[in-house]
Amino acid sequence: MITLTQPRVSFRLLVLASLGLNLFLGxxxxxxxxxxxxxxxxxxxxxxxxRVAPDLPEVDAVRLxxxxxxxxxxxxxxxxESREASAAVRAVAMREPLDVGELRARxxxxxxxxxxxxxxxxxxxxxxxxxxxxxxxERLAAGRR
Numbered sequence: 763m764i765t766l767t768q769p770r771v772s773f774r775l776l777v778l779a780s781l782g783l784n785l786f787l788g789x790x791x792x793x794x795x796x797x798x799x800x801x802x803x804x805x806x807x808x809x810x811x812x813r814v815a816p817d818l819p820e821v822d823a824v825r826l827x828x829x830x831x832x833x834x835x836x837x838x839x840x841x842x843e844s845r846e847a848s849a850a851v852r853a854v855a856m857r858e859p860l861d862v863g864e865l866r867a868r869x870x871x872x873x874x875x876x877x878x879x880x881x882x883x884x885x886x887x888x889x890x891x892x893x894x895x896x897x898x899x900e901r902l903a904a905g906r907r
Contacts, residue, residue, distance in 0.1 A: 806879060807837050807886075814902065822898035829890040833882060840879045847872035 807830035815823040830837075851868045854861065891899060 806841060806883070807831070807833055810883065817901050818898045819895055822894050825890060825893055826898075829886050833886050836882060837879070840875060840882065844872065844875045844879065847875050 811827055811830050815826055818826060847868065851865070851872055854865045854868050887902065891902075894902070
């Protein structure tokens, strides 16, 4: 004889597990929406500074803004060059027939621009570090939150 109580227990556990999973996923969604900050727009130094500066002591945030403000023209030129290099990669990638050698050369050129941007960020931060307080240096050393 088959009993119907066993499937009901399994069904109840399945419903309970589903409810728990839905609550967990709902909480994750609400949390990501609640803590979401729109990404800053503008040049690379502006985005970097606005991401880091709020966590620094005010004096150090002012120093950080001033240091990256001095590199604004160089970043603007590098970002324009980066956009051109990316457009060149896309243009080669969409051609028929695909020239893999040229695509690799364009990708290498785009990578070189990104590397120069990274070098400029590092050089600016290295120049700034001696002027910053220990808490600010610790925050910068910790990286992203």
